[in-house]
Amino acid sequence: MRHFRHVLRLGLGAVGAAGAALPAAAAGPQYWLDPAGPVAAMQGQLFLLTLYIMLGIFVTVSGILVYTLVRFRERAKAGARAGQAGTAVQRETAAAAEEELPPQIEGNHKLEVVWTLIPFLLLLIIAIPTVRLSFALAADPGEDALEIRVVGHQWWWEFEYTQLGIVTGNEIRIPVGRPVRLIIQTDDVIHKFWVPKLAGKMDAIPGRTNQMWLQADEPGVYYGQCAELCGTHHANMRMRVVALPPAEFDAWAANWGRGPVVESxxxxxxxxxxxxxxxxxxxxxxxxxxxxxxxxxxxxxxxxxxxxxxxxxxxxxxxxxxxxxxxxxxxxxxxxxxxxxxxxxxxxxxxxxxxxxxxx
Ligand code: HEC
Ligand SMILES: [Cu+2]
Structure with missing residues (x-):
């Protein structure tokens, strides 16, 4: 019983710590379950669906386990206690009680079918949206999409707007509400493009071109960073995505490369x-x-x-x-x-x- 309490306390402690950490993470600008666009939103929903199913399994299985542990635990038997100091007859009864075993059950077709079917159905419930989302994310965002080639460098990001002839670094401006096709490459080692509030991660791999898309639904500044250990300054390889109303974006793009702005x-x-x-x-x-x-x-x-x-x-x-x-x-x-x-x-x-x- 002492062990049991110990385990219970540990378990509750872990749940408490996770519960405290979650809101703390939510406050940060890279909290990916607070999406600002359709890609991150769909990914977040799929994650939560899987998480809730797993939580359901965890609670059910642990519940049965805890119930079984408590309900069928070995109890001190009156005879056994008496046995230490009792008569020969009492000692014999106690010994017999010690050997008494619960009924031994082997094989149960009904149960076996049930516990094969339940996981099968749960996996199906997870698999269908997973496959659908994988295809939706791999699909091309269409002709209207803005295209940006992303090139990872040790330790900075290059962004080339292939349709506009604009090149910039570490900060991309995008128009709100318009899908952006990202062509992801690297100039040296493996990097990983990640702007949590807009979309999940994508590798930049030498000799390979990866593609993804994202979209911002609200104007704002979204933080991102390299998510693949790429050398000394991996942690200092950050970026920002600035989502602007379309008119402001067009004005910025038209103005790009116009030369110095001076006041005197x-x-x-x-x-x-x-x-x-x-x-x-x-x-x-x-x-x-x-x-x-x-x-x-x-x-x-x-x-x-x-x-x-x-x-x-x-x-x-x-x-x-x-x-x-x-x-x-x-x-x-x-x-x-x-x-x-x-x-x-x-x-x-x-x-x-x-x-x-x-x-x-
Ligand atoms: C040998 C190549 C090299 C030379 C020469 C060089 N730079 Fe750089 N510069 C870089 C690299 C590489 C970075 C990116 C560093 C990083 O963030 O890790 C950089 C970053 C910068 C940045 C920050 C850009 C950003 O988007 O964050 C500025 C500003 C800059 N350089 C200005 C200059 C100026 C001014 C000079 C001349 C006095 C100069 N650089 C000379 C290679 C060079
Ligand atoms: Cu990197």
């Missing part, structure tokens, strides 16, 4: 100097900025860097201070990152930051 003559001069720094120092060899001499591809395309909310694959807010920190010493922020430290004078640094922040 003085700012224009700084931006001009910054562009020259970018085009003549090592930056141009690794980064592309539309409309400049910089056409490198080893690092993220920076054409709209001023419009992004974060830099360095989601680990720093995009502010002029953080840009300067990053550019002056990327290795201090992301040690081992594939952007080297480029020696710039303080003036050059200031100008290049002015140039980059104007690209919005």
């Amino acid at each position: 003559e003085a700012q224009l001069a700084a931006v001009e100097r910054g562009r020259q720094v970018f085009e003549t120092r090592a930056c141009f060899a690794c980064h592309t900025i539309e409309g400049t001499a910089a056409q490198g591809t080893a690092g993220p395309n920076l054409t709209d860097i001023g419009a992004r909310t974060t830099i360095a694959a989601g680990i720093l807010d995009n502010t002029p201070e953080n840009l300067a920190r990053w550019i002056s010493d990327p290795q201090a922020i992301k040690p081992g990152s594939l952007m080297p430290r480029v020696g710039l004078t303080p003036d050059e640094l200031q100008d290049v930051v002015a140039f980059l922040t104007s690209l919005r």
Whole structure:
């Protein structure tokens, strides 16, 4: 009985811990059971269906187990207790009681059919929606879909809008209510694209192209990250999906690559100097900025860097201070990152930051 209580306490403890952890996870921006689009919603429903069936089985089986343990437990017998100090007759009765066994049952066709049929039916209930959903998710989202090629790099994401000629990094803008076809590839090792509130994970595998689709039903910023261990900065390979009303999306797309936005003559001069720094120092060899001499591809395309909310694959807010920190010493922020430290004078640094922040 002491063991039983111990097990019961452990079990209740585990359920309590899970119950406390769930709402805590729900508060986070990557809680996938709080979907913001049809793909994540369908996946969540299938998960919950399976979970509820399993919970039903768990409760039924454990219930029968606990009932059996309690109901048929060995009880101290009056005779056995008496036996220790009793007469010879009492001792004999006690010994006989010890040997007394419950009826031994072997084979029961009815029961066997029932407990084969029930799992069969339950598996069928899980299998039908699973197969249907698998086909729905593998299907092409159609001609109207926006297509984005996603390329994983150590440790940042490249996004190419194949129909629009736009390339960006670590942050994708998509129009609300329109399906997005994602062509998923990698430039080096295996990565995994994952924006929990919009859709489940998809591998980016060398030499292979995977496809998936997603859609955001409400405007907002959805957090994602690489979900496959891909080296030192796997945990710092984040991304954001910004879902915009269609008109705002179109305006952003039309404006992309239009060059610097400046408010004053003085700012224009700084931006001009910054562009020259970018085009003549090592930056141009690794980064592309539309409309400049910089056409490198080893690092993220920076054409709209001023419009992004974060830099360095989601680990720093995009502010002029953080840009300067990053550019002056990327290795201090992301040690081992594939952007080297480029020696710039303080003036050059200031100008290049002015140039980059104007690209919005
Ligand atoms: C050898 C190639 C290389 C050179 C040279 C280089 N970068 Fe980078 N840069 C990268 C890579 C790779 C990343 C992505 C790093 C990461 O997030 O892990 C990056 C990231 C950045 C980012 C953040 C972009 C984002 O989307 O988060 C900025 C801004 C940037 N570089 C600016 C510069 C500037 C300015 C220079 C010149 C002073 C420069 N880079 C020189 C390779 C390079
Ligand atoms: Cu990765």
